[in-house]
Amino acid sequence: MAHNLPASEIKLYVWPKLWDIPSFDPYSLSAILYLQLAVPGKFSVIECTDPDLSPSGQLPFLVHGQELVASFSSIVKYVANLAKTEGSTYPSGDVDEFLSTAKRSQRNAWLAHVEANLGNLVASALYATQENWEGLTLPGLASLFPLPQRYFVPQKLREAYQPRLEGAGLWAHPPPDEEEKKKTPFEKELRKKPTIDKRKFLLVFQREKFVEKAKPILDIYSRLLAENTFLFGDQISSLDTALASRIILLLNPPYPEPTIKDLLTTSYPNLVAHAQHVQEQVLGSNAPSIKTESHRHSVWSLIPSGIFSRKSPIPKLTLEKTDEERHVDRMRWGFVGLVIGSL
């Protein structure tokens, strides 16, 4: 049997572009930045709005020949291994090669911290704050999805983050609407004024709470970065891409409620400079451009993937059948036809 293996190119499936940022999801964005550093020009980005294709149910995921790898740290590990196994094709696959074993273990811990804490801040800016959600994120997300899905998928994405953000104290519960019960239709509407102030007061209080939670986290990164160009000295690492992607997502989108954005620009200029530096180096004008395609929408995505097996993103191997197999197939179909005909 001849196996015709297609020439394998690395394909990265990510959430699509929004607001001039290659992807609005921090994990997808950091994966794009990392691949652009590790294997520039040898991968293509596929903008996909169907996370159910992935083995873990979340984007980003990587397809290389028959390999399917999901989650950012697994993608980093896989590409680093490629540098070892296929060193000629992917020479710079391991961006963190310069790190010692001790530093690598610290990098893993810091990556967990960035994904958890800074990721919570990004998620609260995008999903939790009511103004941002209604003014920016919901319209943006709805424009990405095809017709039936744009009405319920953004809410599902938001709900997925809710338990996490509530646990961290970063979820903004909308202020309760108080209905004025009028005793008679002629009563004056004097009481409306205090309720408006109460809502404003609640909003201001929520903002203050977010800023208080954000400050210690951003302080830690500011101290870690200190005066260096990158987190581990002069060379860029995967941790820099993870940190920069989240700072970019806190800075660039046009937030209606820019609390954390303002906090970053006024109090943490070194973090802003770091993010811009990484962006310049990785996606700047002298870097090779990234091939981008979009994944076709399919109506089958409306059916939950666990019940029916849907088209997998891995291309199937085409095997040539031998004569014997073709004969067996013909006999099998003949038998089925005989059974149906005899009924």
Next chain:
Amino acid sequence: MPVPNPIATLFSYFPLHTFPPITPQAVARDASTPTLWIAPPLSSPTLSVSSEDRVLSSDVECLKWQAYIALRGLKNLKVRWDVAAEGSLEGRLPNLHLPKADAAKLNADLNPTEENPKADAEETLGLYAARLIPSWVDLTLGFDSASDALEGYKDVASRDESRAWVALLEGVVHAALLISLPQQVTLAQLLGLGYSSSSPSPSTATSKPSSQTSSTLQTVLSPPPAPLTGFTSLLPSFGTRVSRTSVISQYVEAIASLSERLGTDQWFLGSSQPTPLDALAFAYLHCILVHAKEPVRVEVTKRVNLVAWEWRVRSTNIGYIGFALSVMTQTLGFLAVQQKLKPSYQEGRRLAY
């Protein structure tokens, strides 16, 4: 318009009695020593556990606080595990139950601006949530933690790094522990549809995870896991879809990093004294070594320094926690398991004999 007479006479056959409100039972008897309410430890008579290990909780959060108190050097502490999670403050164990004198001192310390302490000191419960345990320990030891900005670590960089290790432990390691604990078998699991959101500890047999239990996979994994029914499908969100291989591979790397960072140090990050990070690490390592199933447990057993560290901490420092365990508590525990305690705040209060 007044009620018409015939209707008034009809109503007089159905009089309305109003009874006075029922006040809670008179003063719960004071706890004589500070007591920590925890989730039950592993109770298997066949296992040859030493008497010290019998009081170590099977829930990571409770064990973390037990270890914290022990590592700070406090010895006079009892534990009890006959209170269900729903009967505790905020619905989460562990809780700290203090005798009246200590409770009054702690309240005064926490609310220094309150001028008139509550006149009915008899009514204060003396039950505190877990986050107030550090304040109580500081008060008992006479230690002012505000003066130590480094929190026991050797320098600011180590203190910041400890936050990163806490995030790693509470993220991937916790997720791996959750998926490898023996779970209640649900229909969804039998059909092969994956994990439903798991209950926090194997010993609390709640069929519906309460909304307040925060140790579910949705809060621990980042990015938050997708629902079982998928994001883009028409069905509403239900359950969590977890890729075991992905979690286990991240966990393997996390344990390798943890082992590498510990090296041959006595305490994590080269501190000279035990720190909260050590308590957390001990809790996770102990739970993995004792409760977790094979692929998760074997990763830790491969790292000799982690196993040796956990053994050393357990035998030298944690050993004496809960030594003053009264027989009363043990028999109560047995009875409670028989009766299935009703989860209510009042019930929990009444049991503080």
